[in-house]
Amino acid sequence: MSHNSFGHLFRVTTWGESHGPAIGGVVDGCPPLLALTEADIQPWLDKRRPGQSKYTTQRQEPDRVRILSGVFQGLTTGTPISLLIDNQDQRSRDYAAIAEQFRPGHADLTYELKYGIRDYRGGGRSSARETAMRVAAGAIARIVLGPAVRIRAALVRIGPHGIDRDRWDWAEVDANPLFCPDPLAARAWEAELAEVRKAGSSVGAVIEVVAEGVPPGLGAPIYGKLDAELAAALMSINAVKGVEIGEGFAAAALSGEANADEMRMHHGVVQFQSNHAGGILGGIATGQPIVARFAVKPTSSILSPRRAVDRGGADIDVVTKGRHDPCVGIRAVPVGEAMMACVLADHLLRHRAQNPNAATTARLPRN
Secondary structure (H helix, E strand, O other): OOOOEEOOOOEEEEEEOOOOOEEEEEEEOOOOOOEOOHHHHHHHHHHHOOOOOOOOOOOOOOOOEEEOOOEEOOEEOOOOEEEEEEOOOOOHHHHHHHOOEEOOOOOHHHHHHHHOOOOOHHHHHHOHHHHHHHHHHHHHHHHHHOOOOEEEEEEEEEOOEEOOHHHOOHHHHOOOOOOOOOHHHHHHHHHHHHHHHHHOOOOOEEEEEEEEOOOOOOEOOOOOOHHHHHHHHHHOOOOEEEEEEOOHHHHHHOOHHHHOOOEEEEOOEEEEOOOOOOOEEOOEEOOOOEEEEEEEOOOOOOOOOEEEEEOOOOEEEEOOOOOOOOOOOOOHHHHHHHHHHHHHHHHHHHHHHHOOOOOOOOEOOOO
16 A cells, blocks of 8 residues: 555645655545636745745745646646646755665654665655645645635744743734744744754744634544544644644643533524634534644754664764754644645535535534
């Protein structure tokens, strides 16, 4: 099995390596007659694109997407949508030294053990370069979901430093290069990252993704749980080591009374008094905002010598050179949005197939 695809009715397949000639993807299951051009995808790719600030890798890739199939006269046809992005700034020579080495924290060793061969140039298939296609697919998923569903993400922690949620301002996310909703935290983080980059080190991050306007009923009670599939999608992003929905691990410290999302009726619609569950109960969307967070480890490529081994079995010290992010979590913000969009689009299509007359609000059915 290839394991290069995810989703059921809205299915995404990606291909390509970091230093190959191109990366690409195929989105299958997109409904027909939806307006779609490259211009609808490009803004989301621009948000993820490398080299936009001193806090991310300086690799210069325009990431211009081309639609090769599945669209005719500006409308989706219902057939597979093929997408292509050329790689233009490969520097494979930067990785020649590690061709025979296994870098700590990277997938070098596991790829070698599984396949007996690996593309060492920039990590090959394991590179975060692959996520550009997820972002492109996420742009199409947003169109499937429609304008009523709004998906946004923000960086809420860098290393040990979090935000003050009382200062949360979504407008700030697009106003600073760190996608931070707290302007004071953003300025402090910029100074922190400057020191981290100067030292040749790296730090981790936590990203929060919020989807508003999601209709109730998406998901399934057992093996198609919305939160389970969302967690799997977010966990599949490069360098992610943890995912939580709603209160997540913090729920373990709450009492049953504090954790319960109480309800009241308002004009015939169920209204929740809180959202500790993160918009999902029993694997099914409640109609509240869906809230997820994921933790990204520190970038493994650092200048400090690390103990490792080579292909010949010798003990060595490795210093990773090249162009790297001091905090790879920064560019994971638009990727998290894209994965949320893809999962929700897939579940929306599945929900409509099973329940074509389903309600779009938490209005109780008549007796």
